[in-house]
Structures are given as C-alpha cells and as structure tokens.
Amino acid sequence: MNNDNKINNKIGFLSLGCPKALVDSENILTQLKSEGYIIVDKYTDADIVVINTCGFIESAIEESLGAIHEALTENGRVIVTGCLGVKTELIKSKYPNVLGITGPHATYEVMSLIHKHLPKPHDPYTDLVPPQGIKLTPKHYAYLKISEGCNNSCTFCIIPDMRGKLVSYPIHEVLEQAVKLRDAGYKELLIVSQDTAAYGADVKYRTGFFNGKPVKTKIYDLCEELGALGIWVRLHYVYPYPHIDDLIPLMRDGKILPYLDIPFQHASPNVLKAMKRPANVTNIIQRIQSWREICPDLHIRSTFIVGFPGETEEDFELLLDFLRSVKLDNVGCFKYSQVDGAKANNIANKVPEDIKEIRYNKFMQCQQEINRERLKNKIGTICEVIVDDITRKYLIGRTKFDAPDIDGLTYIKNNGKYENIMVGSIVKVEITDNGDYDLYGKIIND
Ligand code: SF4
Numbered sequence: 001m002n003n004d005n006k007i008n009n010k011i012g013f014l015s016l017g018c019p020k021a022l023v024d025s026e027n028i029l030t031q032l033k034s035e036g037y038i039i040v041d042k043y044t045d046a047d048i049v050v051i052n053t054c055g056f057i058e059s060a061i062e063e064s065l066g067a068i069h070e071a072l073t074e075n076g077r078v079i080v081t082g083c084l085g086v087k088t089e090l091i092k093s094k095y096p097n098v099l100g101i102t103g104p105h106a107t108y109e110v111m112s113l114i115h116k117h118l119p120k121p122h123d124p125y126t127d128l129v130p131p132q133g134i135k136l137t138p139k140h141y142a143y144l145k146i147s148e149g150c151n152n153s154c155t156f157c158i159i160p161d162m163r164g165k166l167v168s169y170p171i172h173e174v175l176e177q178a179v180k181l182r183d184a185g186y187k188e189l190l191i192v193s194q195d196t197a198a199y200g201a202d203v204k205y206r207t208g209f210f211n212g213k214p215v216k217t218k219i220y221d222l223c224e225e226l227g228a229l230g231i232w233v234r235l236h237y238v239y240p241y242p243h244i245d246d247l248i249p250l251m252r253d254g255k256i257l258p259y260l261d262i263p264f265q266h267a268s269p270n271v272l273k274a275m276k277r278p279a280n281v282t283n284i285i286q287r288i289q290s291w292r293e294i295c296p297d298l299h300i301r302s303t304f305i306v307g308f309p310g311e312t313e314e315d316f317e318l319l320l321d322f323l324r325s326v327k328l329d330n331v332g333c334f335k336y337s338q339v340d341g342a343k344a345n346n347i348a349n350k351v352p353e354d355i356k357e358i359r360y361n362k363f364m365q366c367q368q369e370i371n372r373e374r375l376k377n378k379i380g381t382i383c384e385v386i387v388d389d390i391t392r393k394y395l396i397g398r399t400k401f402d403a404p405d406i407d408g409l410t411y412i413k414n415n416g417k418y419e420n421i422m423v424g425s426i427v428k429v430e431i432t433d434n435g436d437y438d439l440y441g442k443i444i445n446d
Helices: 019-034 058-074 088-094 107-117 159-163 171-183 219-227 242-252 269-275 281-294 313-326 353-376
Strands: 010-015 038-040 048-053 078-082 141-145 188-192 207-210 213-216 232-235 259-261 299-306 330-335 382-390 394-399 410-413 426-434 439-443
Touching (some): 019 188, 048 058, 048 107, 058 078, 058 088, 078 107, 141 171, 171 188, 171 207, 171 213, 188 219, 213 219, 232 259, 242 259, 242 281, 281 313, 299 313, 299 353, 394 426
Parallel strands (some): 010 038, 048 078, 299 330, 410 439
Antiparallel strands (some): 382 394, 382 426
C-alpha cells in the first residue's frame, strides 16, 4: 500500500527456505537498512514487499507461491527473489503483476528493483546499521555463508542450476565478518554453503591475507582461523572429501565444535550411484570409526532420502544396516519427492507413495531406537549448554553437539535462582534424564 502522505521507505520482507537463503535475506536487509529503508511487520504498512523464496522441493514451491499470492493480495507491490525466482516463467504466468523477479544471492539486483520502484530515502545517514549487518537469527548465534553454488551434480538437486557453480567468498571477507560477529557478542557461528568442504576449490585454494598474515582459501585454514576466535564454530553441509580428515584434530583440540553435518542421503551403492553421490560406504564407515578414535566426542548429523527412484527393498535394508552400524547422532529423513528440472525425474522404477511411507516410518523407528540409547548414555555426563531461551519453567538450550532448529534441546528446570544467566550464556550442565530427542539436566557449579 502506498502512503502518499508519508515518506515512502517501508519494506515488508519474508524470508523462506534454508540457512543459505537466510543469509541472502540478511544481506538484502543489511543493505536496505544502510540505505535508510524501514522494515515493517505488516504487508499493509509496507510500500513494497520482498519475498525471498525457496524452490527446493514441491512443498517449498507451493509455500513460496502462496506467500507471493498473500503479499500481492495484502499489498500489491511485490518483488520476488530467491531460488524459486529462477523459474521466472512459472511466477510470471501465475502472478504477472509482480514488480520484478531475481534468482538467489542477488542483493544487487533486488536493490536495483527497489530503487526503481521505491527510490532511496533522502537521509541514509540517520539509519545506522551494526557493523556485522542485520541478522535474522537470535543475538547469540549467526549463520556465516562461505561460498555460493556447487560443482556437484546430484540427480535429485537443481541447486547448481539455480545458484550456479561454486564461487568461494574471499577468505579475508569471511574472516572479517566472523570477527565482526564475535565482537558484536555472537557466541556461535554456523558455517554454511552448498558444499562447505569444497571451499576454495574454485580458486585453487588461493592464498589471501587476513590481519596481514597469509591464509589459504581452504576449509582447514578457515577453521584454524575461526577456531582462534574463542566462540563456538559449527560446520554444516560438509561433503566427506578426504581432506575432511584434517579437521578432526581441530575438533579434538577444542578449536571448533566436534560436530559434522554430512548429508549422506543414502548408503546403498546402487542408490548413491543413481543419485550421483560419489561415495563408498565401506570407506565411509571406516573413516567415521577412525574419526571417532581421534575425537571420541565427535557427533555426526546427517540427512537421508528414502524412496528414491529405483530403491529396492534390498537397498533400503542396506540403509538401515548402515544406520545401525554407524549410529549417527542426529538424523533427518525425507521421502523422495520429484523436483521440476531434476535429472532423477527420468530414472525408472519410481517407488509408490505407500512404500515410501512404510520405509520412512521404518527408518524413523530404527533411528529412534538408536537415539534413545545414545541419549541415555549421556545421563551422568557434564555438557556445556548454550542457552537459547528462558521461560518461567525452563532454561532451554543446546549442548555443543546440537545445532539450532534441527537437533535436540536440553531442558534445565528454572528454579528462579538463575538471574545471572541470559540467553546466549554457556553453562555447565549435568545430564539427568532423556526423552526421545531431548535431554534434561541441572546446572552445576564449576
Ligand atoms: S552437493 Fe549435491 S545436493 Fe548438495 S547442492 Fe550440490 S548438487 Fe545439490
């Protein structure tokens, strides 16, 4: 809605999708704020609405289209960005009135569209932006994106088509942003990208400079530098390339968190081949064993897809055997769903929906048993817990083995005596009980 009697500088913003999209949103919001635009909560109060969409799976596409529809109905002046923006024709055919469409990672293009339809406010100097930019996460943890795009060609994924080939951000920029976040009080950095372990491969691991010191654009060197910041550093979307072995000693020595988020997706060689995931399961099992020998605290999170085209009962049983054998710590599972434009759509022997459902339930049951045992083994141990929320009943946090939003929580009874503890505090907790996914504990004194 245009308010002709007011300064037209109000933006409504909706961010959908994964942490990579969230970082794109943060960059756009940072730019908007630095130029003096004001972000408003209601579409009806805004002069323009920006929707950062997700286009990864069918349900995400539906959600994004629904969000565009809602913004058009309530406001009428809408700019679409993000992964679904790559499907320009689809959006234009459904919503010809949108003001503009861009793909993901397009701060410059989004700002150009905004300038075209809502010229920059006159006095940008009055709107101060914190040095670390605008963050959509709570004040104690932040996602740090280190690259864009991906050089792999997994058959179920259209991200390389949407976001292009791997482009690593310069090492000094990544480290400077990390320092800004640390200095602003952030306690935990979550390192994200499409393929975190490949960081620097596109620039042949070129040497950059940080604080006058040469540092290679490489995941090991990045982690070593981040490990010196004195805050929690957690790695996500790590493909198990051989050089990942080098990171395990950094985890053992407490430089970065003993946590690896590795999306294995499957364990049957046939399915992995059809997915074009170049993995060798025996090799992976041995490597996980050797990682655990070096760093017994190492926790591995992963995601899997069941019901991929061509997956047989035997393939599925191999997957369950893999789960039982490696006993991963945190696991997510998706039923395969077709994505427009993905090569996997042409693979024969689609798995019927009812079989997918049965396999999904079996998978979850299998992992739940592993989980219960795993969490039970934590009873009596002492863990560092970062506090995410404080309610009248509980302090709710996460151990260093749990990432926000996707892993389990730790509940500590609030006895009213914890005035010194704030959101973002890191406390020592003795684990006293467990549920299916979460832990319960009490704070202990040093
Ligand atoms: S590694 Fe595979 S699944 Fe991940 S972004 Fe690249 S192509 Fe997609």
